[in-house]
Amino acid sequence: MTIASSEQIAERYRRVRDEVGERVTVVVASKYVSAEEMAGLAEAGVEVVGENRAQDLDLKHAAYGDTFRWHFIGHLQSNKVKVVNRFCELVHSLSSESAATRLTVPALLEVNLAEEGTKSGVSPVEIASFLLRFPSIRGLMTMPPLAADPEASRPYFRRLAEVAAEHELPELSMGTSQDYRVAVEEGATLIRIGEALFKAH
Numbered sequence: 001m002t003i004a005s006s007e008q009i010a011e012r013y014r015r016v017r018d019e020v021g022e023r024v025t026v027v028v029a030s031k032y033v034s035a036e037e038m039a040g041l042a043e044a045g046v047e048v049v050g051e052n053r054a055q056d057l058d059l060k061h062a063a064y065g066d067t068f069r070w071h072f073i074g075h076l077q078s079n080k081v082k083v084v085n086r087f088c089e090l091v092h093s094l095s096s097e098s099a100a101t102r103l104t105v106p107a108l109l110e111v112n113l114a115e116e117g118t119k120s121g122v123s124p125v126e127i128a129s130f131l132l133r134f135p136s137i138r139g140l141m142t143m144p145p146l147a148a149d150p151e152a153s154r155p156y157f158r159r160l161a162e163v164a165a166e167h168e169l170p171e172l173s174m175g176t177s178q179d180y181r182v183a184v185e186e187g188a189t190l191i192r193i194g195e196a197l198f199k200a201h
């Protein structure tokens, strides 16, 4: 992907921030940018970044440290938990007991609402037992099936909000570039934005 100019990124980030309001945390999905390019994110006023890979997290954290607050949004392998424990304030994508057992930072449980076999995430019926065993779970995250129309995501977001409320979980990580507006309408407290900021048109 060709990355937009840092001025463009700054302008788009400001626009998203204004749109979603103070109560929603904008997590910038930084898998699209190199460690060097992350300097532009700091200039743009980005506070929270979400990494998909422990290796990248390690590398980028070494370069930027406390310039950002670090979240982990990728598939979490239990042998990579150590790095995440060291640097992250929140994991969005917890979906295995082996990772949960090793994790020492707060997490959201990734839920596979569409029950798509190809996707990671626990099934809704597994949530209760995870919460019993792992009290550091603060909320839920989901990735709805890919769709061109953002409205197609609404039933999944609404369902996730209902399930979180049933379990008295305050945090909801839902919505990406194409459907974050819908997610915020349905109660997202964290959105994860990549392409809408970075893609050069």
Ligand SMILES: *Cc1c(COP(=O)(O)O)cnc(C)c1O
Binding pocket: 029, 031, 052, 073, 074, 176, 177, 178, 192, 193, 194, 195, 196
């Ligand atoms: C890349 C990524 C995002 C951001 O998606 P965009 O469509 O680029 O906004 C959000 N969540 C996860 C888990 C991702 O890997």
